[in-house]
Amino acid sequence: MKREQRWMKLSVLSLIMMLILSACGSKAATESNSASEGSSSESVKITLLNSKSEINSQLEQAAKDFHAENPNITLEIVPVGSGQSPFEKASALYASGSPTTMMMLDTGDVEKFKDRVLDLTSESWMKDAVDNSTAATTFDGKNYAFPFSIEGYGFIYNQNVLDQAVGGTFDPKSVQTTAQLDELFQKIAATGKSPLIVSPMDWSLGAHYLGLAYGGQSPDRAKVDQFITDLKAGQVDLASNAVFNGLLDTFDLMKTYNIDKASPLSGTYERGPEVLGKGEVGIWFQGNWAWPQISSFDTADGKYGFLPVPVSNNPDDFGNTQISAAVSKRILLDKEKSTPAQQEAAKKFLDWIVYNEKGQDFLVNQASIIPAFSNITLEPTGPLGKSISEYIKAGKIEESMSTLPADHWSKLGASMQKYLADVIDRAGLASEIQAYWSNVK
Template sequence: MKRRSRTSILIVSLLVIMVLSACGNAANNGQEAGGSSSGGDGVKVTLLNSKGEIQQPLEEAAKAFSASNPDITVEVSLVPAGQSPFERASTLYASGNPATITMLDTGDVEKFKDRVLDLSGEKWMADTVPNATEHTTFDGKNYAFPLAIEGYGFIYNKKVLDEAVGGDFDPSTIRTRDDLENLFKQIEATGKKALVISPMDWSLGAHYLPLAYATQSKDLAEVDQFIASLRAGEVDLANNAPFNGLMDTFDLMMAHNIDSASPLAGTYERGPELLGKGEVGIWFMGNWAWPQISSFDTADGQYGFLPVPISNNPEDFGNSEISSAVSKRLVIDKEFSSPEQQAAAKKFLEWLVYDEQGQDYLVNKANIIPAFSNITIPAADPLGKSIQEHIAAGKTQQSMSTLPADHWAQLGSSMQKYLAKAGDRAGLITEIENYWKNVK
C-alpha cells in the first residue's frame, strides 16, 4: 500500500514537472518569436538596428515611446560588427527568432517581402517624400518604412575654400570638371592639399562608381534600363559619355590626392581627420561621416556638399546634383510576431513620424534626414542641411541603392586597382562589363 502511494506520488510529481516545463517552454517560445512577447505585462517589441551610430539615440527614443505607451516595451539590438543586416536578419529567421522590426538596406527588402507586413495602408504613406517607397514596392504593395535619407558627394571645408578663393566660397560656382580642377589648384596654392580619396572598396564600389549609372538619365526608368542592358552585355562603356566623364574626374582626383604616393594606404578614419583639421579642402564621402568630422573640427567650421562633375558642360545631368536616397528601411515581421506585436510596431513607427518627441529624436538626436514631408525640423548638422537644400532645389540624383550585394566588393576591388595604377581604364571597363554579364 505504501509502495503504491509512493509510486502514485512520484507519477503525480513527474506530471506536474512536465506540465510546468511545457508551460515554461511555451512561454520561452512566445518570447523568442520575433524576440518579442505579448503577455499580461504588455507587449514587448524588438528592433534590430543596422546603423550603429544611432544606437544610443534609438534606445533613448524607445524609452521615450514606452513612457508614453506604458503597455509597450521596445528593445533595440545592434547588428554585430562584420555582419550585414541581411546576414543577421537571415540568421535570426533561420533560428525562428527574428526581430519584430528589422532595419534593412533598401536592396534587401525584396528578399524578405514574403516574411514582412504590407505597409501600404499606413497613415505615413501619404507623407513620404517623392520616390521614398519606389524600391520597396512590389506588385503595388509597399513593404518598408523609409527611415533615413543619406547623400554623398564632395564634402568641403568652407574655411579652407574661403582661403583658397580669397573670399566667401560659393559652391554654385563649381559646375564643371574645369571648375573643380581650378579649385583644386587654388587650394594647393595656399600650401594645403586639395582632397583625400578614401580607398575602401565600399566607398569606391558602392558610392563613386554608381554615379556612372545614375547620371545616365534623370529618368529613373531609363537608369533601370541601362542596368538591364549592362546585364545583357549590350553596353559599350568605352564609348559611354557619363562613364568616361566620371572616370576623367577620378583621374583628376588621383592627381591631386594627398595620398597619391600610396593611394591604398589610407583608412576611413584618415578622411574626417584631414578634412576636420583643414589639412585638405575636400573629401569624397557622405553625410554619415559628420560625427567623425566634427570631432576633429575645433573651430566650429562650416561644411557642405559639392556635386561630382562628369563633364565641362554645366547643363549636363550630374554636374549640379549630389547623390541622395533613402538608405535604411524598417520592416515588420509577420511570420513570428503576434498581431499585438505588429500593432505595437506600427504604433512606434507612426510615433516617429507624427509625435513631436519622436520627430525630435529622429532629427536632432539621431541626426537623421527624414523621408517625410510633414517633418519640417531642419537637419541638425551642416551636411544634413546641405542635402536638404539640394533636395529642395531639385538638385539631386538617385543613389543606386538596389545594386547586387557583391557589387561594392567586386567592382570596388577593380576601382582600387585603377586607383593604385595597377590597371588601366580598358581593363577596368572589361571587369565592369564582365561583372554585369555574370551577375546572378
C-alpha cells in the same frame, strides 16, 4: 399554510442562488477584465537591426526615450557587423531562426524579404510619406517597408579651408566641371593643406561613387533602368561610355590629390570626419549621414556644404550641378518569428518616429536625417542636411541607385579599390564591372 411556507423557502433559496451566481459572474468578469488589462501591459522586447553604424549611439538613445514613454516596450539595437552587408546579416539571422523584429535594409533588399515581412500598406504614416518614397518597396499594390531616411552624397567641403584657398568666400557654384575641380584642388594644395581624402571602404566606392556612373546616364530614370538592362545583356561598352570615363577622370584627380595617396587602402571611415573637421583637408567624398562624426571634430564653426561630382567640362551636362539623393534605408517588420505583441510594439516605434516630438527630434536633430514624411516640419540643423535640402528644393537631384543588387558594393567596391591602388587600369575596371553585370540574374 405549510404549502405557502414551502413556496417561500424555495423562493428565498432561489434568490440566494441567483445572488451567488451573479456574484460569481461579476467576479469572473472582473478577473477577465484584469487579465485582459494585464496582457496589454505585459513587457515586450523588440529588436532592430541597424545598418547605419554612424547613428548607432543615437538609435540607442532613441530606444531609451521610446522606452521612457512606453515602459512595457524594450527596444534593443543590433548593429550590422563591420564588412557585412545588411542583406547578409538579415539572411544569416533568418537562417539561424532568430531574425530581429525590425530590419533596416537597403532599398534593393526589400523585395527579397517581402514574403517574410509584414504588409505595411495600411499604416497611418503612409498618408504622410513624401511622393514616390514607397514606390520602390511596393509590389502587387502592397508596401513592405518604412522609408527611414532620405540621404544625399557628393563632395563635402570645409568652408573655412576653401575660403583660405580662394582668398575670399568660396562659392560652390564656381565648381561645375572637372577642370574647375582640378583648379580648386591646386589652390587648396598651395595653402599647404591636403585637397581631399578618399575613404577606401567598398560600400563608399562601390555603392556611392560607382553608382554615379549609372544614375548619371540620364535625368530620365527610365533611360537609367534601360542602361542597367543593357549592361546585364552585355550591350554596353563601358570603356567608351562618356559618363563612365568622365567619372573616372574625376576619380583620377582624387587619386592624385588624396592625403593617403602613398597608402590609399589604409584609410578608415573614422579618419575622414577627423581630418575634414580639423581642417587638415578641404574635401571628403561622403554623405550627409557623416555630420554627427564631423561635428565631433569641427573647428570650422559648422561651415560645410556639398559640391556635385563633375563628369565633364561642360557645366550643362547632367550630373555636374546635381547631387545624388534618394530614400536610402528602409525598415521592415518580421512576421515569421515575431509575436503579434512584438509586431504591434514595432509599429508603435515607427509611429513614434513620425508623430512624436522626441521621435522627430531623434530623426532630424540627433541623427541628421532628412525625413521622408511631409508632416515633419523640422528643418535639418546640420549644415550637410541643409545643403542636401537646398539641392532638393532647387530640383538639382540625380536619383541615387538605391536598388542595386545586394552584392554590388562588395564585389565592385573591391574592383574600385584595385583601381584606387593602381592594381588594375581603367580598361581592367570596365571589364570587371561588365563581367559582374553579365552574371546578374
